[in-house]
Amino acid sequence: MNKKKLAVLFGGQSSEHIVSCMSAANVIDQIDTERYELILIGITEEGHWVKAESVGDIRSGAWYNSPIEAALIPDATRRCVILTENGITWEEKIDVVFPVLHGPFGEDGTVQGLLELARLPYVGCGVLASAVSMDKLYTKIIVNDLGIRQAAYVPVMSWKMKKDMDSIVRRIEDRFSYPVFVKPSNAGSSRGVSKAENREELIAGLLEAAHHDRKILVEEMIVGHEVECAVLGGGQKPVQSSGVGEIRAAAEFYDFEAKYYNEDSRTDTNPTLPGDSAQRVRKAAEKIFNAVDGYGLARVDFFVTEDGEVVFNEINTLPGFTAISMYPMLWEAAGIPKKELIDQLITLAFER
Numbered sequence: 001m002n003k004k005k006l007a008v009l010f011g012g013q014s015s016e017h018i019v020s021c022m023s024a025a026n027v028i029d030q031i032d033t034e035r036y037e038l039i040l041i042g043i044t045e046e047g048h049w050v051k052a053e054s055v056g057d058i059r060s061g062a063w064y065n066s067p068i069e070a071a072l073i074p075d076a077t078r079r080c081v082i083l084t085e086n087g088i089t090w091e092e093k094i095d096v097v098f099p100v101l102h103g104p105f106g107e108d109g110t111v112q113g114l115l116e117l118a119r120l121p122y123v124g125c126g127v128l129a130s131a132v133s134m135d136k137l138y139t140k141i142i143v144n145d146l147g148i149r150q151a152a153y154v155p156v157m158s159w160k161m162k163k164d165m166d167s168i169v170r171r172i173e174d175r176f177s178y179p180v181f182v183k184p185s186n187a188g189s190s191r192g193v194s195k196a197e198n199r200e201e202l203i204a205g206l207l208e209a210a211h212h213d214r215k216i217l218v219e220e221m222i223v224g225h226e227v228e229c230a231v232l233g234g235g236q237k238p239v240q241s242s243g244v245g246e247i248r249a250a251a252e253f254y255d256f257e258a259k260y261y262n263e264d265s266r267t268d269t270n271p272t273l274p275g276d277s278a279q280r281v282r283k284a285a286e287k288i289f290n291a292v293d294g295y296g297l298a299r300v301d302f303f304v305t306e307d308g309e310v311v312f313n314e315i316n317t318l319p320g321f322t323a324i325s326m327y328p329m330l331w332e333a334a335g336i337p338k339k340e341l342i343d344q345l346i347t348l349a350f351e352r
């Protein structure tokens with residue numbers, strides 16, 4: 001059988017760079033190398049593209065010293081990556097791309113736009129779904145129309161903070177009582193997200209969030225189970241949702257440390273939730289996936305309150321694939337092993 005050439009993109013210029021490297025290593029381990037020949041392309045935090053030799057080099061970080069530069073070009077007549085080493089240049093054809101990139105400059109439609117120009121099939125959501133889902137403010141605007149509850153919010157533009165912090169704080173305090181959640185509209189892995197218990201923390205949280213994006217959201221706090229639902233499909237394949245998993249953060253909330261480094265954080269793929277809320281979470285996840293024009297995959301996150309109300313939090317179009325990530329675990333619990341899941345995702349890329 002003629003092997004297809006699959007390019008895996010990893011790393012990237014976002015604050016989730018390191019998470020992407022962990023995800024990519026796990027994805028690569030599950031790719032059927034009988035069917036696909038791999039080319040591994042790492043993007044440094046500065047945005048430099050290089051070819052990595054092996055998954056071991058991704059795990060160890062050796063790929064940062066790779067002597068081979070890799071340029072994926074938008075030329076649709078060539079569909080290739082141009083490689084350069086010691087002044088010698090050659091090209092390698094590509095059949096399909098798996099962008100295992102999280103956060104801005106990867107999960108937000110930018111890389112997807114490049115792949116559209118190159119007319120290369122790629123795994124996951126297209127430009128629109130990626131962009132809208134990465135931007136929490138725009139996701140809110142779309143979900144507002146679906147009759148699904150989400151946390152009430154006040155948008156804040158960072159450029160107004162310098163001269164008008166007082167009136168911003170007043171606007172928030174008129175609307176909500178503390179605690180509130182402050183988050184950059186575009187970020188991920190809880191980077192720049194904080195919980196503010198008082199005015200001082202609110203101002204500090206706004207200034208911190210402003211490092212990540214010029215659009216910031218301040219939200220009412222939702223108390224309840226933090227749950228996630230995996231979605232798979234699109235096009236000819238009907239969209240299906242997995243069971244609902246629960247996150248039990250070991251910290252005050254599910255911040256970056258709690259997510260990736262605190263071993264006491266727990267995930268449960270078969271939690272006990274009030275009434276038929278799990279079923280309603282699944283329905284809402286599919287509805288939101290379709291509303292943002294999702295394709296391929298996404299993980300849709302919610303809260304379920306003690307009285308069983310389902311509250312949407314956010315949608316991730318390139319959810320984590322680390323060893324502790326919910327997306328692959330939920331499918332595994334639903335009877336789709338990781339290898340088969342990756343295979344389905346690549347097949348969906350070709351079908352688009």
Ligand SMILES: Nc1ncnc2c1ncn2[C@@H]1O[C@H](COP(=O)(O)OP(=O)(O)OP(=O)(O)O)[C@@H](O)[C@H]1O
Pocket residue numbers: 151181183187188189190191193219220221222223226249253254255301313314316
């Ligand atoms: N309105 C809210 N009420 C209660 N907790 C919240 C609220 N918003 C966020 N959180 C907590 O903060 C965490 C991070 O927030 P959120 O999921 O919105 O950010 P993120 O950076 O996009 O994370 P992800 O990696 O899932 O993309 C959540 O997992 C949850 O624990």
Ligand SMILES: [Mg+2]
Pocket residue numbers: 189190301314
């Ligand atoms: Mg989240």
